[in-house]
Amino acid sequence: MPRFLLRRLLHTLFVVWGVVTAVFFLVRLTGDPTALLVDPSATQAEIAHTRHLLGLDRPWHVQYVDFLFGMLRGDFGQSIQLRRPAMQLVLEHLWPATVELAVAATVLSTLLAIPLGIVAATHQNRAPDHLSRLASLLLQSMPSFWLGLVLILVFAVQLNGLLPAYGAGTWRHLILPAVTLAAAPLAQNVRLLRAGLLDVLPQDYIRTARAKGLPERLILYRHAIWNTAIPFLTVTGLSVGFMLSGAIVIETVFSWPGLGRLIVQAIPGRDFPVIQAGVFVFALIFVLVNLAVDLLYAVVDPRVRLS
Amino acid sequence: MPRAGAAKRLRRDGAAILGLLVLVAALGAALLAPVLSPGDPVKNDLLGRLSPPMWLDGGDRAHPLGTDTLGRDVLSRLLHGARVSLWIGLTAVMMAAILGVPIGLWTGYRGGWPDDLFMRLGEIQLAFPVLLLGIALLAVLGASLVNLILVLGVSGWITYARIVRGETLSLKERGFVEAARALGAPDRYLIFRHILPNVWASIVVVATFSIARVIIAEASLSFLGLGLPPPAPSWGAMLDEGRNYLTTGWWLALFPGLAILLVVLGINLVGDWLRDLLDPRLERGI
Numbered sequence: 001m002p003r004f005l006l007r008r009l010l011h012t013l014f015v016v017w018g019v020v021t022a023v024f025f026l027v028r029l030t031g032d033p034t035a036l037l038v039d040p041s042a043t044q045a046e047i048a049h050t051r052h053l054l055g056l057d058r059p060w061h062v063q064y065v066d067f068l069f070g071m072l073r074g075d076f077g078q079s080i081q082l083r084r085p086a087m088q089l090v091l092e093h094l095w096p097a098t099v100e101l102a103v104a105a106t107v108l109s110t111l112l113a114i115p116l117g118i119v120a121a122t123h124q125n126r127a128p129d130h131l132s133r134l135a136s137l138l139l140q141s142m143p144s145f146w147l148g149l150v151l152i153l154v155f156a157v158q159l160n161g162l163l164p165a166y167g168a169g170t171w172r173h174l175i176l177p178a179v180t181l182a183a184a185p186l187a188q189n190v191r192l193l194r195a196g197l198l199d200v201l202p203q204d205y206i207r208t209a210r211a212k213g214l215p216e217r218l219i220l221y222r223h224a225i226w227n228t229a230i231p232f233l234t235v236t237g238l239s240v241g242f243m244l245s246g247a248i249v250i251e252t253v254f255s256w257p258g259l260g261r262l263i264v265q266a267i268p269g270r271d272f273p274v275i276q277a278g279v280f281v282f283a284l285i286f287v288l289v290n291l292a293v294d295l296l297y298a299v300v301d302p303r304v305r306l307s
Numbered sequence: 308m309p310r311a312g313a314a315k316r317l318r319r320d321g322a323a324i325l326g327l328l329v330l331v332a333a334l335g336a337a338l339l340a341p342v343l344s345p346g347d348p349v350k351n352d353l354l355g356r357l358s359p360p361m362w363l364d365g366g367d368r369a370h371p372l373g374t375d376t377l378g379r380d381v382l383s384r385l386l387h388g389a390r391v392s393l394w395i396g397l398t399a400v401m402m403a404a405i406l407g408v409p410i411g412l413w414t415g416y417r418g419g420w421p422d423d424l425f426m427r428l429g430e431i432q433l434a435f436p437v438l439l440l441g442i443a444l445l446a447v448l449g450a451s452l453v454n455l456i457l458v459l460g461v462s463g464w465i466t467y468a469r470i471v472r473g474e475t476l477s478l479k480e481r482g483f484v485e486a487a488r489a490l491g492a493p494d495r496y497l498i499f500r501h502i503l504p505n506v507w508a509s510i511v512v513v514a515t516f517s518i519a520r521v522i523i524a525e526a527s528l529s530f531l532g533l534g535l536p537p538p539a540p541s542w543g544a545m546l547d548e549g550r551n552y553l554t555t556g557w558w559l560a561l562f563p564g565l566a567i568l569l570v571v572l573g574i575n576l577v578g579d580w581l582r583d584l585l586d587p588r589l590e591r592g593i
Contacts, residue, residue, distance in 0.1 A: 018431030023443065030446040141572040143523045143543075145530055146564030149550055153560065157553050165553075245436040249527050253550070263439060264531060267446050275443075283434045 008294065012287045019283040020071065023276055024064055032056065033080050033270035054080060067276070076280070077273035081266070086273035090259060090281055097168055098251070098258035102243050104178035109186040110236070116186075117193025118220050124198065132194070136187035144246050148180040148253040166255040177254040181246050185239045192235055196228025229300045237293035244282050319580055326576025333570045337389040344383035345369060349538040352378030357556045373558045375548060377538075381558065384540035385566050391452070391541045392570065395525045396518040398456050403463030404514055410464065411471025412498055412506075416479055422472075429465035437462065438527055445533045452535055455528065459521050470513055474506045508585035515578040519571040526567055542567050 034051045042050075051057045055066070070077060076086040120132040139147075155176060156165035164173050200206065201224060209219045248260035255261075263278040336343065346369070355378040359366050366373065372381040414422040432440070441458050448454040475498075478484060484501050492500075528534050529543025537544065542563040549559030 014427070015430050015434050018427070019434050022431065022435065026443045026447060030443070137572065137575065138568070141519070141575055142568045143526050143530075143546075143564065145527060146546060146560075146567065149546065149553065149560045149564065153553055153557050157557070241433070241436065245438045248436060248438050249530065252531060264442065267442055279435070279439060282436055282439070286434045286436075 005295075008291055012291055015287050016280065016283050020067075020276060020280050021064075023279045024067060025060070027267075027270065027272045027275050028060060028063075030267075030270055033272065036270060037080065071280070076277035079266075079271055079274045081269050081271045081274070086271075086277040089274055090262065090277045093257060093259040093262040093278075094281060097256060098247055098260065100174060101177055101181060101247060101251070101256060101258060102240075104174055105181035105185070105243060106236075106239075108178060108182035109189055109239075112182075113186055113189035113193055114221075114225065116190045117197065118225075120190060120194040121197035121201065122220070124194075129194070132190055136191050139183045139187035144180055144184055145249045145253050147183055148176065148250055151176050151180060152253075168257055173254075177250055177256050180253070181243060181250050184246075185235075185242065188235060188239070189232065192231055193225075193228055196231060197224055200224045200227045226300075230297065233293050233296055233300060237290045240289040241286055244286060319583060322576045323580030326573040326580070329569055329573030330577060333389055333393065333573065336386050337393050340383075340386040340390055344380070344386050345371060346380030346383045348379060348383040348387040348540045350379060354378065357552070359556075360558050372562055373556070375545070375559055376552060376556065379538075381545075381562060384545060385542070385562060387540040388542045388545060388563065388566065389570070391535065391539065392522050392525060392567070395452070395456055395459065396522045399459035399463065399521045399525075400514050400517045402456065402460030403517065404467050404510060406461065407464035407467025408471050408506075408510060411468040411473075412475055412502065414468065415472035415475025416494070416498055416502070425468060426472075429468060432462065432465055437524065438531075441524065441528050442531065442533055445528065450533050450536055452539075455525060455534060459524055463517060463521070466513060466517065467510065470509050471506050474509060475502055478502045478505055512578065512582045512585055515574060515581055519574040519578070522567060522571060522574075 032051070034047055034054065034056065038047055038050050048057070055063065058066075067077070074087065076090075078084065079086045079089055082089060116132060120129045123129050152165040155163040163175055164170075165176065167173055197220075206219060206224060209223050210216075214223075244260070247258060248264060250256070251258045251261040252264060259278055259281065263275060263282075266274040266278065340348075352374065355367070355370070355374050356376055358370055358374040358378075360373045360381075361368050361371050370380050370382070372385065374380055375384070410425055414425050440462055444458045444462075445454060448458070479497075479502065484497055487497055487501055525534060525541070526543030526546065529541045530547045532547060534544050535541045545563040546560055549556065549561075549563065552559050
């Protein structure tokens with residue numbers, strides 16, 4: 001177990017290093033940020049001076065080594081546009097805005113999936129099951145940002161501002177973006193839970209529980225559901241990646257002041273330090289969640305050996 | 308349970324036929340866009356701006372689905388947009404498969420350092436949110452049709468490489484491959500005559516679903532302003548324009564999304580059917 005953990009942690013470090021290295025060189029290929037920063041009438045000498053102040057006149061490999069050592073100290077440099085520490089900016093946008101959105105969407109897509117999946121499984125091939133199949137198919141086939149636009153159209157425009165369309169601050173602002181982000185994972189979770197329950201429900205221990213006269217609700221929620229947890233976990237790990245990617249577009253749709261929107265806005269401004277710090281945090285979250293999922297397998301199912 | 312089986316089959320095949328019909332209609336719309344369009348997809352008509360769909364008050368029969376903020380006909384833009392979406396979807400997926408399948412065959416068959424190299428590269432790429440990668444690459448290359456296809460195609464290799472590698476790993480140990488090897492068949496023969504034909508089904512299934520994913524990714528990138536430069540009609544770009552007019556021109560944001568939904572739904576239905584038909588092992592039980 002400790003060896004497994006150590007190896008996985010090393011692997012995690014490697015992946016994060018790969019991602020930041022890729023992004024470091026990728027952003028530098030997009031061009032020189034000083035051109036966007038200085039006055040259009042600036043002379044060549046002034047441009048060169050600004051470039052020197054930003055440290056961008058040094059060879060790339062020097063900048064890269066500098067960046068890696070800075071990263072080890074937690075220093076990602078100053079934002080070129082906003083003149084503030086890049087990591088501080090990133091963390092301000094991550095917490096609370098993006099975390100709030102991602103947690104709300106994860107909770108929605110998991111908690112709602114349980115009753116819906118149970119209803120679909122206990123009514124197999126009857127109306128509720130067909131309805132849930134159709135709904136999941138539709139939700140998984142639409143671009144999430146379009147669902148966001150339609151929700152704005154209905155709840156903010158047609159219903160005269162029942163819910164706010166843009167911005168953040170109150171729980172009412174959170175509803176539309178969270179529902180938008182939760183929709184596709186919810187659809188997937190319901191189908192997964194249904195499939196899992198259909199495997200579990202005919203098993204002997206469920207029959208025993210029924211024979212003991214336990215109430216059906218207790219059997220479903222206490223006995224059956226935990227045995228569908230493994231595929232659920234795998235998909236949750238993967239859907240964190242989806243949520244992070246989804247957050248990028250959905251934060252833009254709802255003008256949600258989160259990390260995704262920060263990065264999207266930093267790219268055209270060539271704000272290298274902010275992009276690097278933001279992508280670092282995204283990648284770190286992704287690999288850590290997937291590591292946690294792997295470890296949870298062993299907790300949920302003691303038969304799984306970590307090796 | 309022959310009856311339940313038949314009912315299941317009918318449902319699956321029925322859904323697949325529906326999906327196929329949608330796809331044929333979309334392909335037809337794309338191919339015949341110049342004939343079917345009631346107007347010019349890029350011609351401005353500033354006097355006829357934001358005209359609603361024809362069944363609403365103020366609608367114009369010349370513009371069945373209304374006009375946009377520059378007075379361009381929405382239906383014509385949708386039909387031409389089908390060309391963009393389907394073309395990008397098909398070419399990007401082909402490019403991803405052309406890159407990924409040989410890598411998967413090679414790394415799965417040979418193992419060793421190329422295997423480690425490519426799989427580690429893939430893991431790094433998977434930890435990179437797909438859209439951010441797209442945004443960054445398009446910022447480097449500039450937004451154009453070719454670059455969009457390149458970015459979406461190249462970034463898709465890992466899906467194919469992983470699946471083909473996994474199958475190759477197990478296939479190369481199987482009896483019929485061992486037997487051919489014992490008879491002295493060269494590696495190239497083993498890979499192309501014995502392994503590839505057995506991986507083919509998985510590739511087709513994955514490619515089908517990938518078209519849907521690429522279409523949505525293209526729409527997302529265009530929505531963020533990184534797709535085709537205007538005035539080219541792309542569904543994602545139309546949604547981007549439409550979102551600023553939700554109060555005055557709701558149809559601008561509604562119809563392109565419906566078009567994407569229909570095409571992706573069609574692909575998913577056909578993909579589900581293909582998966583059951585070609586590769587029962589991939590079944591998700593859905």
